[in-house]
Amino acid sequence: MDDLSPSDLKAILHSKRANLYYLEHCRVMQKDGRVLYLTEAKDDNHYWNIPIVNTTVLMLGSGTSITHAAVRMLARAGVLVGFCGGGGIPLYMGNEIEWMTPQSEYRPTQYVQGWLSFWFDPEQRLATAKSLQQRRIEFLRQVWSKDKDLRAEGFHADDANIQAALSHCEQRISSTEKASDLLLAEAQLTKALYKYAAGQTKQVNFIRDHDSTDRANAFLNHGNYLAYGLAATTLWVLGIPHGFAVMHGKTRRGALVFDVADLIKDALVLPWAFICAKENATEQEFRQQCLLAFTNHKALDFMFDQMKELSLRGEVEIDAKAEETKS
Template identity: 75%
Template sequence: MEQLNPSDLKAILHSKRANVYYLEYCRVMQKDGRVLYLTEAKNENQYWNIPIANTTVIMLGTGTSITQAAMRMLASAGVLVGFCGGGGTPLFMGTEIEWMTPQSEYRPTEYMQGWMQFWFDENKRLNVAKQFQQVRIEFIKQTWTKDRDLKAEGFYLDDLDVQNALDGFSQKISHLNKVGDVLLAEAAMTKQLYKIALKCTGLKDFSRNPEQGDLANDFLNHGNYLAYGLAATTLWVLGIPHGFAVMHGKTRRGALVFDVADLIKDAVVLPYAFICAKEKMTEQEFRQQILQKFTEHKCLDFMFDQVKAAALSSAHGDEA
């Protein structure tokens, strides 16, 4: 078999990669120059190939182990790895979002340097936070306009409640002068979107609580962690450390991961968490649905575009 060079494994741009894997009850290993996972069946062991050159994130759930050789190959292909609980949540490392990132000193420098040019100025940092919220609203509008499955479930952009939630938040943003106020306004909009999702799906008695244990909350948790994986990949590839957040707090590890994941969460994860809860899907079915929608709506591309634009824009001194 022809051996691959590490450079060959980076041929597919991270922003164009299609796969996010959650694995459980298996052993991840290297064999004949490929990364495989081994499952133990009753009478035989089965090997399954992982196409690492087209993979962004691997989440290792309950009952998994990984060899040093496999980890070395995943690192050479630029794949992020996280250990997590059953079903994909939570990521271990306390309650923070943390990923085992490949070691590479040859990532771009211009994005980190551009980020630093505005980050230490509180007003410029606030403007980027507000810019992120505006493009978040635009992504909801873009996604809900195109997605036929959402329309079939009653999620319409011209619904009066949807317009009030999005336009009201958009108009508020330009007048806010503190990051804390932006966070409060964002939370209020998300609550409105929860109510709209409840109305569309006919679910009752929902309150957002990650520990609640009902399907809607579990699916929101699960989908959010998948979005965090894409956000962590975006930041690692562009060379921007997680700590340089614009909204979620300078002291929390993973803070910028939350900021970037928020760009796409309300557009994709929120409605499908309620739709899949209504249909009583399994976690695996929900995960496949979300990953399909991430690919369909080019969520990873969108994250890359917005973070690069924020890092390279020279207009951070202006009002967002």
């Protein structure tokens, strides 16, 4: 393993990696050139391999520890590591979205430079926030239109209530003049989606409460943190600091993670949280369903594509103006 260079460990692009791990009550270590986690049984111990070259995020829950050698190998492979509470929530470090990020001097610079080229302009920052919200709605329409499993559970993009809620939100997005209004429009849309999902899955008197222990709320919390892991990975690989948010930054540091995670949360996490709650699924079953949905709908690819496009939008506009000048 010592003969491998860090570039060899990053052969699989992050946007194409398949695994995101949540571990609890175990010890993560390096053994024989691999990263393993050890679970202690009554009579013997069990070692399980973590395929680090095909992993984006490792979330360490209650009762976990990790060795220095394992962290070094995870960093070489470009895997993000986060410490969190039971069930994946909350992420520690002051309950903010913070990660042990691998260090690399060779990440691309064009994306952070493109992002910062407009970020200090409030109007362009708001325009980018609007674009993220519009793309979020488009992704929801796309997923709910073609996902046979969701449609079988009663989630339809062409439902009259959903169409009305999405159209109303789009109108609000286009007319907003400040980020706080955009946050309000987002909250109203999500509230309408909660109501719809609760109705489709016969969840009576559902109220969104982050501290509640009912299955739907717990699954929403857990699934959202999985989405935050993908968002954090996207930003780290592109080299964009988490603090340069366009919508949530007024209330939280590192809030660009929240902005990016919004792209997929409503489309994928929200419906499956309610469906799995209705079916009395275990936490592990819900997590597996979430990760399957992320994979089937290429959620990480979608995040990368949107952030790359938005980051380089300034370059595209400059090139367009240059072409107009020439003509």
